[in-house]
Amino acid sequence: MTAAAPILAARGVSKSFFGNEVLRDVTIELLPGRVHALLGENGAGKSTLINLLSGALRPDGGRIEVDGRPVASFNPAGARAAGVAVVQQELSLTGSLSIAENIGIGDFPRRRGLIDYRALARSTRAALDLVGLDEPLDRPVAELSLGRRQMVEIAKALHRRPRVLILDEPTSSLSSTEAGTLAALVARLSSEGLAILYISHRLNEVLAICDYVTVLKDGVRTADQPMQGVSGPGLVRLMVGRDPGDLFPSWTSDREHRPALSVEGFSAGAMRDVSVEIRRGEVFGIGGLVGQGQEDLLLGLYGAIPAKVRRAVVGDRPALPRSVPEANRLGMAYVPADRKREGLHLLHSIATNLMLPAFARWPALRLRDRAGERRTTRDLAAHFSIRGDLSRAAQALSGGNQQKVALAKWMPHDPSILLLNDPTRGVDVDTKREIYGMLRGFASEGKAVVLLSSDAQELVHVADRVLVVREGRVAALIDREDLREETIVAAAMGAERERVAT
């Protein structure tokens, strides 16, 4: 086993998107009979690396090797031919087709040009047995639970008898029984000589079933070693800890005792049973892995999606807003994460975008005051240092300046509660620094700033407190004195705190 050569390898690969380098000089080798973990925070480059290994993307630099030989142009068909099967987070199933048809698609057994349903039934039943699924083969996939669909997706990958199996977050929607079946299956497949790459955010799972680990951080490989002797806290340390430089402002807390917003037993969308009190003058961080329900928390507070609550106080009103206009009247403002689709009207001018919340507040048929609007937009642009002609379309601005417009448009109404959904995602470093300064500035004016962020480092350096969400529930509420990237990541991934605190 020690002399085994890698079946699939990436050597020194780099990849950039729009000048933004997401992978730099990364090497990874997938050996037969080895379960290889790939770890990294949100945006560390894991997905890009998987796409390179499965031929969905081509590297800008470096090369992909199959059985030790470099492959000139690797594409999905070539990857399949080389025996690489990928189970992506985004399922590839068709709801209206049966389980058997979904497993066989792209690789049907045929007889005289037609699909050989008898052979298909035999081979797909064998694949389902592997993943421990007892379902009638004719059942449409749309009728299955998400966990079962995930198992069908894995069966589909196995149906092609791969040599390399890449599993991207395979357990994210599995029950614990199903996850147990999967762990046993992974062990069995690797003993049969498959090379397995396993991506998961559940550290205990990774520690239990993987033999080897590669860690990515900001697109660079920071560890590549056997799993022996590695602990949960050790893995967390490998994944975090950049040099913050002078990106973040220095600040002292202006947190007041008066609450701006408090809820008890709040549930909305994927979030369940949140009780929290957000004070005036604080930046209240919300962290965790992407898509654990954090966005539903913001939207529920904002009245944009239905929320249930046992008790709520907003300002001095004893209820949550039931609609967005009501939230705005209560002094709440929301800046969405997807500024191109939700935050701005890209084809319209910067000035129009800046005025939109004001238009929404005015009586519907009031005549517009052009001079007043010009004054307002000029002042806003100056205050937020949005440079250039305000009559240009918003899409002409860089991502960072677009974000400033999305934020600035609320300011004429002097909101007392700002709900920000990942405001620095895809924003350049200089604008990030400006935005951090503004956020602390808002807090010092006595506003409550709720900052949802996928970047743990940013939360550590900007927030007074951080609420960590995992699987739709509050995993931890971390005060400033305990606020470190390790504590956030550990809570987000469900590692026990005592072990992290060593």
Place this chain on the structure above:
Amino acid sequence: MTRAALAKSDGSLYWRIQARRMLGVRGLLLLVVGFILAYAALFPGLLTPSGFSKFTQSWFPLALVAMAQALLMLTGGISLAIGAIVSLGAVIAATTMSGALGVAGGTLAVLLAGLGVGVVTGLIVVKLRLPAIVVTLAGSFIIGGAALVILPRPGGSVPIWFSDLLAGDLPTAFAVLVAIVLLWKAYLATPLGLSLYAAGENPVGAYRSGVAVDTAQIAAYALSGMLCAGAGLFVAAQTGSGDPVIGASFTLNSIAAAVLGGVGFLGGRGTMRGALLGSLLLSLMISVMFFLGFTPVAQYVAQGLIIIGAVAIPEIRKVQR
């Protein structure tokens, strides 16, 4: 389910999948049977061979265009050129069949024209990634124009014996329809045919699974074009001559029939048997309302209400669940 029972059901996988698909249209099927009984009660002649032939002839072209539309809707597309291709098929049939090409040559010319139009449309939509609704709207003008060039005013002719064969007292049209349905079943049993569903519902996933997504979609446009042109040929045989605008009403009726049959607009949802039943229901509705003495205006209103109801009822039931 026990292992033994599972193993037993695996053996008849194909037929079990078919049975599941039938389950999806059972409500519609009951409705159609109800309308047939009502129609037979109003017009007992339906149960004679010639009455049956005449009714299936009135249904036949709508059945073909409903299939043509459903085929495209399953891929996530749609066609506004259905009527124009029907007209094109009709004028080609009326100008060739009595001439040198004869009936066989004329039929071939009609089908090739439909196939060619479909392939070109499919290439434009799929390869250039343009919205199907815009491409087929533009196509309807071009194809409709071509039909007018071939036959500027109603005329031409189809040999009388051929008209009698297709639209006489024999159930030939029904037999042809059965043959087309069997051919469709065979197509759907090929990997390319089945990938139509995957390509329509989850194109990215289908591509990642190694499905020839583009080919499946272009093939759908080609088959759809052939079906429409074939419907045009039949209409020409029914009337004995060609009319360059005779297809106009088929475009919207084809969408109505597919929607009645439970075919969704977003691709991958619905079945061909649903679309066929939808077209049958539409034909029956028109006949029954005619016999009940509805005025044409009332017929249109009732038709519209039934279509909205057919789409709304499943949604309302989904919400209630």
